[in-house]
Amino acid sequence: MAYSGVVPAVVPAVVPVMPPTRAEWVDGLLRRAIVQGELAPGEKLSADRLAERWGVSPTPVRETFQRLAGEGLVLIEPQRGARVAPLDARSAAQIYEIRLLLDPVAIHQSVAAGVADSTFSVEVGEAHRRLLRRHRSLADWHEAHRQFHLVLVSRCTNELLVRQVAMLLEHSQRFQVAGIGRGGVRASDPTQDHVALRDAAIDGRAADAADVLRRHLAATLAAVQASG
Numbered sequence: 001m002a003y004s005g006v007v008p009a010v011v012p013a014v015v016p017v018m019p020p021t022r023a024e025w026v027d028g029l030l031r032r033a034i035v036q037g038e039l040a041p042g043e044k045l046s047a048d049r050l051a052e053r054w055g056v057s058p059t060p061v062r063e064t065f066q067r068l069a070g071e072g073l074v075l076i077e078p079q080r081g082a083r084v085a086p087l088d089a090r091s092a093a094q095i096y097e098i099r100l101l102l103d104p105v106a107i108h109q110s111v112a113a114g115v116a117d118s119t120f121s122v123e124v125g126e127a128h129r130r131l132l133r134r135h136r137s138l139a140d141w142h143e144a145h146r147q148f149h150l151v152l153v154s155r156c157t158n159e160l161l162v163r164q165v166a167m168l169l170e171h172s173q174r175f176q177v178a179g180i181g182r183g184g185v186r187a188s189d190p191t192q193d194h195v196a197l198r199d200a201a202i203d204g205r206a207a208d209a210a211d212v213l214r215r216h217l218a219a220t221l222a223a224v225q226a227s228g
Helices: 022-035 047-054 058-070 089-114 118-132 138-152 159-178 190-203 206-226
Strands: 074-077 081-084
Touching: 022 047, 022 058, 022 159, 047 058, 058 074, 089 118, 089 138, 089 159, 089 190, 089 206, 118 138, 118 190, 138 159, 138 190, 190 206
Parallel strands: none
Antiparallel strands: 074 081
Protein backbone atom coordinates (compact mmCIF):
# COMPACT_ATOMS: atom_id res chain seq x y z
CA MET A 1 0.00 0.00 0.00
CA ALA A 2 1.38 3.43 -0.98
CA TYR A 3 1.98 5.98 1.77
CA SER A 4 -0.66 8.71 1.51
CA GLY A 5 1.16 11.25 3.64
CA VAL A 6 -1.69 11.30 6.15
CA VAL A 7 -0.76 10.34 9.67
CA PRO A 8 -3.43 7.96 10.94
CA ALA A 9 -5.28 9.01 14.07
CA VAL A 10 -4.17 7.27 17.21
CA VAL A 11 -7.12 5.39 18.66
CA PRO A 12 -6.87 5.32 22.45
CA ALA A 13 -6.88 1.88 23.94
CA VAL A 14 -10.13 0.94 25.63
CA VAL A 15 -9.42 -0.08 29.20
CA PRO A 16 -11.94 -2.76 30.14
CA VAL A 17 -13.75 -2.40 33.43
CA MET A 18 -12.91 -5.39 35.54
CA PRO A 19 -16.07 -7.18 36.63
CA PRO A 20 -16.39 -7.99 40.31
CA THR A 21 -15.24 -11.39 41.46
CA ARG A 22 -17.88 -13.96 42.34
CA ALA A 23 -17.23 -13.29 46.03
CA GLU A 24 -17.58 -9.50 45.58
CA TRP A 25 -20.79 -9.96 43.60
CA VAL A 26 -22.33 -12.18 46.29
CA ASP A 27 -21.14 -9.79 48.98
CA GLY A 28 -22.92 -6.90 47.26
CA LEU A 29 -26.15 -8.88 46.83
CA LEU A 30 -26.34 -10.06 50.42
CA ARG A 31 -25.23 -6.73 51.85
CA ARG A 32 -27.88 -4.86 49.87
CA ALA A 33 -30.60 -7.34 50.82
CA ILE A 34 -29.80 -6.89 54.51
CA VAL A 35 -29.29 -3.12 54.50
CA GLN A 36 -32.45 -2.45 52.50
CA GLY A 37 -34.56 -4.76 54.65
CA GLU A 38 -35.26 -7.39 52.00
CA LEU A 39 -33.91 -9.90 54.49
CA ALA A 40 -35.55 -9.12 57.82
CA PRO A 41 -33.65 -8.66 61.10
CA GLY A 42 -33.28 -12.04 62.78
CA GLU A 43 -34.11 -13.98 59.60
CA LYS A 44 -32.25 -17.29 59.24
CA LEU A 45 -29.80 -17.38 56.33
CA SER A 46 -29.38 -20.53 54.25
CA ALA A 47 -26.26 -20.64 52.08
CA ASP A 48 -27.81 -23.34 49.88
CA ARG A 49 -31.01 -21.39 49.22
CA LEU A 50 -29.21 -18.13 48.52
CA ALA A 51 -26.69 -19.91 46.28
CA GLU A 52 -29.52 -21.41 44.24
CA ARG A 53 -31.26 -18.05 44.05
CA TRP A 54 -28.13 -16.27 42.77
CA GLY A 55 -26.82 -19.10 40.62
CA VAL A 56 -23.56 -19.64 42.50
CA SER A 57 -22.06 -22.33 44.68
CA PRO A 58 -22.65 -22.15 48.45
CA THR A 59 -18.94 -21.48 49.11
CA PRO A 60 -18.85 -17.70 48.30
CA VAL A 61 -22.14 -17.30 50.17
CA ARG A 62 -20.69 -18.85 53.32
CA GLU A 63 -17.57 -16.69 52.93
CA THR A 64 -19.81 -13.62 52.73
CA PHE A 65 -21.58 -14.70 55.93
CA GLN A 66 -18.22 -14.62 57.69
CA ARG A 67 -17.26 -11.19 56.29
CA LEU A 68 -20.57 -9.59 57.16
CA ALA A 69 -20.48 -11.17 60.61
CA GLY A 70 -17.26 -9.26 61.16
CA GLU A 71 -19.14 -6.03 60.33
CA GLY A 72 -22.09 -6.85 62.58
CA LEU A 73 -24.61 -7.36 59.76
CA VAL A 74 -24.81 -11.14 60.19
CA LEU A 75 -24.89 -13.16 63.40
CA ILE A 76 -23.33 -16.65 63.37
CA GLU A 77 -24.14 -18.89 66.31
CA PRO A 78 -22.78 -22.38 67.05
CA GLN A 79 -25.23 -25.14 66.13
CA ARG A 80 -27.72 -22.57 64.86
CA GLY A 81 -26.02 -21.20 61.77
CA ALA A 82 -26.25 -17.69 60.35
CA ARG A 83 -29.01 -15.14 60.56
CA VAL A 84 -29.45 -11.47 59.88
CA ALA A 85 -28.30 -9.46 62.89
CA PRO A 86 -31.30 -8.30 64.95
CA LEU A 87 -32.11 -4.64 65.52
CA ASP A 88 -33.14 -2.72 68.60
CA ALA A 89 -33.11 0.87 69.84
CA ARG A 90 -30.15 0.20 72.15
CA SER A 91 -27.86 -0.91 69.32
CA ALA A 92 -29.13 1.97 67.17
CA ALA A 93 -28.19 4.45 69.90
CA GLN A 94 -24.71 2.92 70.14
CA ILE A 95 -24.19 3.29 66.38
CA TYR A 96 -25.18 6.96 66.44
CA GLU A 97 -22.98 7.63 69.47
CA ILE A 98 -19.99 6.36 67.46
CA ARG A 99 -21.07 8.30 64.38
CA LEU A 100 -21.14 11.48 66.46
CA LEU A 101 -17.44 10.96 67.13
CA LEU A 102 -16.31 9.97 63.62
CA ASP A 103 -18.58 11.61 61.02
CA PRO A 104 -17.87 15.27 61.91
CA VAL A 105 -14.12 14.64 61.68
CA ALA A 106 -14.51 12.92 58.31
CA ILE A 107 -16.70 15.62 56.79
CA HIS A 108 -14.44 18.41 58.08
CA GLN A 109 -11.41 16.82 56.39
CA SER A 110 -13.39 16.07 53.23
CA VAL A 111 -14.82 19.57 52.77
CA ALA A 112 -11.44 21.17 53.52
CA ALA A 113 -9.81 18.99 50.86
CA GLY A 114 -12.73 19.47 48.47
CA VAL A 115 -11.97 23.18 48.13
CA ALA A 116 -9.14 22.24 45.77
CA ASP A 117 -11.28 19.74 43.84
CA SER A 118 -13.80 21.30 41.47
CA THR A 119 -15.66 18.01 41.05
CA PHE A 120 -16.50 17.73 44.74
CA SER A 121 -19.16 20.45 44.74
CA VAL A 122 -20.67 18.98 41.56
CA GLU A 123 -20.93 15.53 43.14
CA VAL A 124 -22.44 16.92 46.35
CA GLY A 125 -25.05 18.88 44.39
CA GLU A 126 -25.99 15.87 42.27
CA ALA A 127 -26.21 13.57 45.30
CA HIS A 128 -28.54 16.05 46.98
CA ARG A 129 -30.73 16.27 43.86
CA ARG A 130 -30.98 12.47 43.81
CA LEU A 131 -32.04 12.58 47.45
CA LEU A 132 -34.90 14.97 46.61
CA ARG A 133 -36.24 12.94 43.68
CA ARG A 134 -39.37 10.85 43.92
CA HIS A 135 -38.31 7.33 44.86
CA ARG A 136 -40.00 4.03 44.11
CA SER A 137 -39.78 2.90 47.72
CA LEU A 138 -38.71 4.07 51.15
CA ALA A 139 -35.71 1.75 50.89
CA ASP A 140 -34.63 3.57 47.70
CA TRP A 141 -34.83 6.91 49.50
CA HIS A 142 -32.72 5.55 52.35
CA GLU A 143 -30.12 4.38 49.82
CA ALA A 144 -30.02 7.87 48.24
CA HIS A 145 -29.66 9.29 51.75
CA ARG A 146 -26.72 6.99 52.47
CA GLN A 147 -25.05 7.91 49.18
CA PHE A 148 -25.45 11.63 49.95
CA HIS A 149 -23.62 11.21 53.24
CA LEU A 150 -20.92 9.11 51.57
CA VAL A 151 -20.29 11.81 48.97
CA LEU A 152 -19.91 14.39 51.73
CA VAL A 153 -16.96 12.45 53.21
CA SER A 154 -15.56 11.23 49.88
CA ARG A 155 -12.56 13.60 49.92
CA CYS A 156 -11.42 12.67 53.41
CA THR A 157 -7.84 11.42 53.07
CA ASN A 158 -8.03 9.06 56.05
CA GLU A 159 -9.14 5.87 54.28
CA LEU A 160 -9.65 3.91 57.49
CA LEU A 161 -11.93 6.65 58.81
CA VAL A 162 -13.97 6.67 55.59
CA ARG A 163 -14.37 2.87 55.75
CA GLN A 164 -15.64 3.10 59.32
CA VAL A 165 -18.08 5.87 58.40
CA ALA A 166 -19.35 3.83 55.44
CA MET A 167 -19.87 0.75 57.61
CA LEU A 168 -21.76 2.75 60.23
CA LEU A 169 -23.92 4.29 57.51
CA GLU A 170 -25.00 0.80 56.46
CA HIS A 171 -26.04 0.03 60.02
CA SER A 172 -27.85 3.36 60.24
CA GLN A 173 -29.74 2.60 57.05
CA ARG A 174 -30.99 -0.65 58.57
CA PHE A 175 -32.38 1.22 61.56
CA GLN A 176 -34.00 3.81 59.30
CA VAL A 177 -35.63 1.20 57.05
CA ALA A 178 -36.93 -0.59 60.15
CA GLY A 179 -38.35 2.69 61.47
CA ILE A 180 -36.37 2.70 64.73
CA GLY A 181 -36.53 6.22 66.13
CA ARG A 182 -39.08 7.40 63.57
CA GLY A 183 -41.64 8.16 66.25
CA GLY A 184 -39.30 10.34 68.30
CA VAL A 185 -39.48 14.13 68.21
CA ARG A 186 -36.44 15.60 66.47
CA ALA A 187 -34.77 18.85 67.50
CA SER A 188 -34.04 19.71 63.85
CA ASP A 189 -35.62 19.24 60.44
CA PRO A 190 -33.66 16.55 58.51
CA THR A 191 -34.55 18.11 55.16
CA GLN A 192 -33.16 21.49 56.19
CA ASP A 193 -30.11 19.78 57.69
CA HIS A 194 -29.39 18.21 54.29
CA VAL A 195 -29.68 21.58 52.58
CA ALA A 196 -27.33 23.12 55.12
CA LEU A 197 -24.85 20.25 54.66
CA ARG A 198 -24.98 20.66 50.89
CA ASP A 199 -24.43 24.41 51.04
CA ALA A 200 -21.60 24.21 53.57
CA ALA A 201 -19.84 21.50 51.53
CA ILE A 202 -20.21 23.37 48.24
CA ASP A 203 -19.03 26.62 49.81
CA GLY A 204 -16.01 24.93 51.39
CA ARG A 205 -17.09 25.76 54.96
CA ALA A 206 -15.60 22.73 56.69
CA ALA A 207 -16.29 23.79 60.28
CA ASP A 208 -19.91 24.64 59.48
CA ALA A 209 -20.41 21.30 57.73
CA ALA A 210 -19.07 19.46 60.78
CA ASP A 211 -21.32 21.47 63.13
CA VAL A 212 -24.44 20.82 61.03
CA LEU A 213 -23.68 17.11 60.81
CA ARG A 214 -23.05 16.94 64.55
CA ARG A 215 -26.47 18.52 65.25
CA HIS A 216 -28.10 16.27 62.65
CA LEU A 217 -26.73 13.11 64.24
CA ALA A 218 -27.43 14.28 67.78
CA ALA A 219 -31.07 14.91 66.85
CA THR A 220 -31.33 11.43 65.36
CA LEU A 221 -29.73 9.89 68.46
CA ALA A 222 -32.17 11.73 70.71
CA ALA A 223 -35.12 10.50 68.61
CA VAL A 224 -33.84 6.92 68.82
CA GLN A 225 -33.39 7.16 72.58
CA ALA A 226 -36.88 8.64 72.98
CA SER A 227 -38.37 5.75 71.01
CA GLY A 228 -37.21 3.34 73.70
